[in-house]
Amino acid sequence: MKNKTPLKKDITKVVLESGIEVDPLYTHESIGQPDLSNPGEYPFTRGIHKLMYRKRPFTIRQYAGFGTPTETHERFLYLIKNGQTGLNVAFDLPTQTGLDSDDPRAVGEVGRVGMSVDTLADFEEVFDGIDLDKITVSLTINGSAIILVAMYLAMAQKRGFDIKNLRGTAQNDILKEFIGRGTWIFPVDASVKMVVDIIEYCANEVPKYSPVSVCGYHIRESGANPVQEMAYAFCIAKAYTDETMKRGLDIDTFASRLSFNFDIYGNFFEQIAKFRGARRLWAKIIKEQYNSQNDKSCWLRMIAGGGGGGLTKEQPENNIIRSAYYALISALSGTQTMALCSYDEAFTIPTEKAAEISLRTMQILIHEMGICDTVDPLGGSYYIETLSNQMEAAIVKEMAAVDTKGGIVKAISTGTIQEAISRQAYAREMAIQNGDTKKVGVNCFRKEEEAKTVEFHPYDEENARKQLERLHKVKKQRNSIEVKKCLDRIKQDAQDDLNLMPSVIEAVKAYATVGEIAQTLKDAYGEYDEPIYF
Amino acid sequence: MSTKKLKILLGKPGLDGHDVGVKVLGHALVDAGFDVVYTGLRKTIEEIVKKAVDNEVDLIGLSILSGTHLVLCEQMNAEMKKRGLTVPWIVGGNIPDNDVDAIVATGAVAAFPTGTTIEEVIGYCDKLAEK
Numbered sequence: 001m002k003n004k005t006p007l008k009k010d011i012t013k014v015v016l017e018s019g020i021e022v023d024p025l026y027t028h029e030s031i032g033q034p035d036l037s038n039p040g041e042y043p044f045t046r047g048i049h050k051l052m053y054r055k056r057p058f059t060i061r062q063y064a065g066f067g068t069p070t071e072t073h074e075r076f077l078y079l080i081k082n083g084q085t086g087l088n089v090a091f092d093l094p095t096q097t098g099l100d101s102d103d104p105r106a107v108g109e110v111g112r113v114g115m116s117v118d119t120l121a122d123f124e125e126v127f128d129g130i131d132l133d134k135i136t137v138s139l140t141i142n143g144s145a146i147i148l149v150a151m152y153l154a155m156a157q158k159r160g161f162d163i164k165n166l167r168g169t170a171q172n173d174i175l176k177e178f179i180g181r182g183t184w185i186f187p188v189d190a191s192v193k194m195v196v197d198i199i200e201y202c203a204n205e206v207p208k209y210s211p212v213s214v215c216g217y218h219i220r221e222s223g224a225n226p227v228q229e230m231a232y233a234f235c236i237a238k239a240y241t242d243e244t245m246k247r248g249l250d251i252d253t254f255a256s257r258l259s260f261n262f263d264i265y266g267n268f269f270e271q272i273a274k275f276r277g278a279r280r281l282w283a284k285i286i287k288e289q290y291n292s293q294n295d296k297s298c299w300l301r302m303i304a305g306g307g308g309g310g311l312t313k314e315q316p317e318n319n320i321i322r323s324a325y326y327a328l329i330s331a332l333s334g335t336q337t338m339a340l341c342s343y344d345e346a347f348t349i350p351t352e353k354a355a356e357i358s359l360r361t362m363q364i365l366i367h368e369m370g371i372c373d374t375v376d377p378l379g380g381s382y383y384i385e386t387l388s389n390q391m392e393a394a395i396v397k398e399m400a401a402v403d404t405k406g407g408i409v410k411a412i413s414t415g416t417i418q419e420a421i422s423r424q425a426y427a428r429e430m431a432i433q434n435g436d437t438k439k440v441g442v443n444c445f446r447k448e449e450e451a452k453t454v455e456f457h458p459y460d461e462e463n464a465r466k467q468l469e470r471l472h473k474v475k476k477q478r479n480s481i482e483v484k485k486c487l488d489r490i491k492q493d494a495q496d497d498l499n500l501m502p503s504v505i506e507a508v509k510a511y512a513t514v515g516e517i518a519q520t521l522k523d524a525y526g527e528y529d530e531p532i533y534f
Numbered sequence: 535m536s537t538k539k540l541k542i543l544l545g546k547p548g549l550d551g552h553d554v555g556v557k558v559l560g561h562a563l564v565d566a567g568f569d570v571v572y573t574g575l576r577k578t579i580e581e582i583v584k585k586a587v588d589n590e591v592d593l594i595g596l597s598i599l600s601g602t603h604l605v606l607c608e609q610m611n612a613e614m615k616k617r618g619l620t621v622p623w624i625v626g627g628n629i630p631d632n633d634v635d636a637i638v639a640t641g642a643v644a645a646f647p648t649g650t651t652i653e654e655v656i657g658y659c660d661k662l663a664e665k
Contacts, residue, residue, distance in 0.1 A: 093549035093600060097576065105578065108605030109549050182551020182575045222554050313648045347628055347648055348601075422557035429558050433651050459601060534544070534560045534572035 016270045018227040020390050026382035032389060035280065039334075039375045043283035045276050045388065046376035047334040048299040053372035058330070059337040060362050061138060061303065065090035065115035066349055067463040068470070069126040072115040076126070078352075080135060082359055087130075088138040088339060090114030091148070096183040098144040098518025101467045110464035113349065114140075117148065118471040119478075119511045123155040132161055138169040138213070138303075143185040145172040146194045147517045150504040153206065158509075169210040169259060172198055175236040176215045178412045178528070179421060180222030185518060188413045190525035194500060196243045201501035203244075203254040210259045212240060213303065220263035221309045222418075223425025226270055227391065229263060230278040231398035232417065234285065235408035241290065251290040255297035259336075262302055264326040265310025270391070273384055275304065275333035277392030303337035304330045311346040315441035319343035324361050331371045332378055338362055415531030471513070478511040486510045487520045494524035540663045541569040543591040545582035547610070550600035551575055555627060559595070562652045568659060579609040586621060593662060594623040596642075603629055603645075604636060611641035622662065626650065 014022040023030065037043060040050030049055065062084060065072045076087055091114040094106035100118050101110045110116050115126065127137070141148040149170045156166050174191040177184045184191060195212060202211040216224075216233035224232060237258060244254055264271050283298035292298055307326040311319040323340045330338050340358040342350035350358070365371050378384045402408050402417075411417045431437040438444055486507035493503045500521075507517055542563055544556050553575055563570050571589045573582055586594050598606055603625060610623060625637050626646040637645035646655060 093551075097549050099549070105549065108602040109600065112602065113600055177551070180554070182553055347630065422554070423561060425554050426558045426561040429652065430562075433653065530574040532572055532574050534564065534570045 016267055017225045018270060018274075018391065018394055019225070020270075020387070020394065026386050028382060030382055030386040032386075034385065035389075039379075042287065042295055042298060043280040044299060045280040046379045048279070048301065048336075050375075052334060052375040053331070053366075054375065057366045057372050058335050058362075059086045059136070060084050060359065061086035061088045061136075061337050061339050062342075062355060062358060063088045063090050063140065063339055064350075064355065066092075066113070067111040067115065067460060068467050069115055069117070069122040070466075071111075071463065073126045073128060076130060079355075079359070080130070082356065083363060084359060086136045086138060086337065089126075089140060091139075091141055092116045093183070095148070095514055096141060096143060098147070098185045098514060098522075100513050100515030101464065101471050103515055108464075110467050112459055116464075116467045117151070118467070118513050118515070119474045120151050120154055120158075120508045121470065121474045121511065123151045124158070127155060132156055132159070132166065132168075136167045136169070138171070140171045142171055142174050142177045142181070143183045143191070144514055144518055145170055145174070146198060146500060146504050146521075147508065147514050149198055149211070150501060151508045154505055154509045163206045163209075165208060166206055167208045167210075169213050170198065171215065171261065172212045173215045173236065173261075175239065175408065175412055176218050176233070179232070179418055180218035184528045184530075186521060186525045187528050188409060190521075191528070192239065192243060192409065194521075195240055196247065197499045197501050199240060199244050199254055199257075200247050200249060200499055202257065203249055207257070210257045210301075211254075212237075213259045213261045214240070215261040217261045217263040217306055219421070223421040223423070223428060225424065226266065226274045227394040227398050228421070230274060230281075230391075230395045231402065232408065233260060233262070234278070234282060234395065235399055235402045237282075238285070238289075239408050245290075251286065251292045252294040252297050255286055255290070255292060256294065256299065258301075260300060260302040262304045263306055263309065264304055264329050265307040265322070268325065268329055269383060269387060271329045272333050272378060273387035273391045275302070275335075276384070276388040277390070278395060279334070280388070281392045281395055301336050303339060304333060304335040305338045305340045308341045308345060311341055311343070312439060312442050313346050314446065316343050316346065318441050319346065320357055320361070323358060324365075327361050327365050328369075328371075331365055334376060413531075415533060418531070419533045474511050475513070482510045483507070483512045483516070486512055487516060490517065490520050491524055494521065539567060539569055540592045540659055541571065541589065542593045542595060542659065543571045543573065543582070543586045543589060544595045544597065545573040545577060545585070546575045546597055547577055547579050547582055547606045548598060548600060548602045549576055550598060550602070550627075552599040552627075553597070555599070556595075556597035559597075559626070559652065559655060562656065563659065566656045566659075579606065579613045583610075583613045583617060583619070587617070587619070591621065593659065594621055596623065596625045597627045598625065599628040601628065603627065603633065604640070607637050607640040607642060614641065624658070626655070 035045050039047035093109045095117045199211045202209045214233050214237040216229035219232050220229035279300040282300040286292045286298045320343045342354035342358045344354045405411045435443045490503045622643040624644045629647040631647045634645045
């Protein structure tokens with residue numbers, strides 16, 4: 001029992017990315033005050049549900065979408081037929097940045113990294129025949145989220161769906177876009193206002209919809225360590241929460257619909273402890289700082305997986321193995337939804353084969369490994385419990401550090417967070433390139449004469465042409481006087497500082513384009529001016 | 535190493551928002567003694583070239599990860615010719631090995647595919663400075 005100290009002298013020191021030093025042995029004494037709460041009980045360290053996967057396995061929701069709505073529709077049907085239980089829609093960059101397919105800046109980008117959407121007609125086609133009751137749809141959209149969420153709701157309404165019962169998720173986390181991913185459009189304050197418009201509108205009109213998925217994921221991918229990933233995501237979620245409450249909404253009218261998107265790569269145990277510690281901390285924040293009276297508001301509901309930052313171009317098949325471990329981590333961490341990067345995703349849009357392997361990886365975990373049999377199987381592990389406590393404390397400390405910088409919105413506006421994280425990304429890259437951080441197949445066990453048999457997802461110029469045709473056809477058929485009226489109303493509502501959702505929904509129903517609505521909002525609010533530190 | 539301190543403009547053309555790589559390279563080049571000017575995200579080729587002229591840079595580096603590199607390189611070539619500029623320009627990002635030759639054919643002096651080390655890029659810039 002007391003052999004810990006002499007052992008440590010003789011061995012190499014191990015420090016996790018988050019700065020926590022790992023002991024060679026953990027015992028019951030290491031844990032300190034044990035957390036004896038059960039799954040489904042506040043503060044939910046062991047999981048937000050009593051029975052977790054024993055009742056229902058995690059949802060499999062691979063990120064997909066490319067080309068025209070027709071092609072994406074086909075891929076969705078294929079994924080559903082193969083047992084995927086949720087859809088996660090990828091949009092092309094013009095759609096994500098609020099440009100129409102016929103904008104000069106969109107040349108070469110239409111349908112390239114996701115599906116192109118110009119008008120409601122595109123949404124009507126892509127979701128045609130998909131049962132919105134059974135398949136929950138997640139929209140990976142941020143800068144132009146207000147337009148695309150409005151389109152999703154309009155599409156559902158036009159199909160006769162009562163949006164009071166509509167489920168689904170919008171990523172709609174603009175603050176992280178300023179840190180990583182970069183599909184911002186409007187200035188920070190106006191961007192946050194639109195996020196909150198969606199939260200407020202959904203709380204009142206679409207109560208089962210998750211209007212925001214706060215992403216630690218992209219913050220981590222941009223160079224943050226696991227503690228910063230959670231800390232910054234929580235600061236961002238708190239910023240949205242504070243702004244929503246300023247509109248007079250009670251915490252318990254919307255907090256249960258907030259969700260999160262987190263990253264998995266790096267040290268196996270550090271990631272699991274990250275989720276367990278963070279789940280407990282988020283529950284405490286919502287209950288203690290916001291006086292929630294509802295346990296559901298305190299749930300850290302998450303999609304976790306991905307792990308793009310851990311994948312390598314070298315020996316790409318190794319990424320299949322890495323992703324399988326990431327999936328295991330995600331399941332052992334009690335995720336609600338899982339998505340994995342495909343093994344070729346380090347360099348291309350997944351081929352059908354690669355996407356299928358990801359799907360099967362998660363299905364094998366559910367159906368062959370007994371992962372769903374018992375809740376939080378690692379609960380009570382000396383190491384995991386100790387590390388969960390340490391990660392929670394470290395996240396609290398990091399959040400306090402953001403507060404001392406004037407809060408997350410200020411730190412993002414001035415670019416201080418972005419600069420600090422990019423320096424860490426640089427340090428991490430150097431550590432890989434000089435061999436301090438081991439990457440199998442990259443800086444060790446490398447084969448120099450490897451055949452480069454990577455299959456790329458082809459880009460089809462013909463699709464872009466088809467999309468332009470669709471856009472022009474819709475523009476010809478719609479009532480342009482009505483469109484103009486709708487755009488004027490958006491402008492007026494922006495000037496009057498009203499919630500923009502009703503007027504944007506009206507505009508998309510009149511087949512106003514993504515680009516027209518985005519331009520109207522740019523006229524009202526201006527555009528973001530990126531802080532540059534070189 | 536370098537006989538003179540090169541001034542390098544790093545640009546992000548197109549709509550791609552992935553800037554981890556370009557920022558990592560920016561830090562590395564600054565550490566290696568180069569003078570770095572960064573354009574920020576989502577600039578048109580015209581904006582990037584204008585910034586390069588305004589800052590009188592010795593080298594332009596374009597970072598492209600969305601797969602649009604060939605389209606953007608052709609635009610770059612046209613813009614450089616239109617302005618009669620001879621500033622060398624290079625391309626990095628998510629570049630498949632197979633596309634390196636095609637990129638060079640558009641007028642870039644070099645293209646660095648995924649997997650290129652920072653050391654290799656710095657080595658290239660050092661060599662350019664010696665010329």
